[in-house]
Amino acid sequence: MSTTHTHTHAHAHAGDDNGTELGQNATLHEPISADGTPEPGKSYTVPARCGRAVRVKAGQTIRISNPHGTQVCDTWIFNATHLNEFLSFEHTRAYIDKIIPQPGDPLVTNHRRPIAELVADTSPGVHDTLIAACDLYRYQNLGVESYHDNCSDNLRLALKAIGLRTREVPQPFNLWMNIPVKPDYTIEWLPPVSKAGDHVDIKAAMDCIVVMSACPQDIIPINALNPVEVEFTVLA
Template identity: 65%
Template sequence: MSTETRFDHARIDRLPRSNSEPCGHNRTLETPISADGTPILGERYEVAARSGRAVRLKAGQTLRIINTHGTQVCDTWAFSTDNLNEFMSWEHGRAWISGLIPRVGDPLMSNRRRPIMTLTADTSPGIHDTLMAACDLFRYMTLGVEGYHDNCADNLRLAVKAIGIDAPEVPQPLNLWMNIPVNGQMKVDWCPPVSRPGDYVELRAEMDCVVAMSACPQDIIPINGEACSPVEVHFEVHD
């Protein structure tokens, strides 16, 4: 059956038209790290399995995101505090680094072609993804899911709503630890992460920004490990 024949067009038309509005609800909205997303420096926070959280960073602060179990993909976004319409953009970022995966030292560019963050550390093998859109309810509909399924796009929307702001859209995320190899025929595959328990990346804020993270809820294809079982990740903020 083709993807097109699996779409329930009437159902899609009943869902929110605004990219700021979630298509459903989960615990993300009720569990911000603080009322406005300001962290306690050095405290370790959890992004629960299938959920999202948002954090406010000041320029110069470093966010450490930890793949606690080694198997979990974490979709990651950054928005300028001063202008939410400026955000980490991988259409622009791939052009700047002339590559598909950022390496330590690479700037992570905004849609205004200036660094919003910099990748300053990565203890993993360095396999991440900048090609695949965040999973959303429409993606799960094409995979045969009926009813609501947690998804990264809604986790972003709910995580920033939980701290009092609306995401203007769902940009292409930095899919930390997501393993999407590209072969010589320019085809891609969907493979389990090659990261290890406790691997982390560090991202330094180059401007005041809001960062949202989603512990990807994908449980149909093995991007969160062969068991297809989403788990939690953790993060910390340091000066």
């Protein structure tokens, strides 16, 4: 399915960084707690098309689950003390010599040090680390004329909901997103191959802010054209 469209850009927000949302949804008003601190062992929902931020302490493990098996979850990990240090896949790919991490692999920051480890994955292991988070400009390129929920704004809003702000939108860990690279180096945009109930476990190597977005993409089939919720638990 072709995803090449005429480029029509929204008027960007004023400022010298990329940290201000271009629209809003319920994400801003529904944090899991005032500062993102979770109740260990409690299951939380990231509603379809929305985002959530959670604090994960060094040594704790967050389990992110795909209840329906069909939903992509854009996932970011920030150093809780300095949000300008974050999980970076251009650095992680170089560190692990892989395009997609597997259990036992470290996830490293833009400072080239581990921020977390992928410790378990019950899915076939098909995730994406190449594609930027969807944003308002992406949907305009796909022909959407009005505001469309998007992962970039979900990141910004989820952080804002707990009193934080990032100056940029890093490359996310696109859990369960199926973007095969073909022999001629072109890519495809396909539905997930995960099954209902699959999960990944990510263990924090430092105090972190983990942000998840239940991707709102409903124009190309990466969510089987039907965005739904995902779930997460900071294990006790």
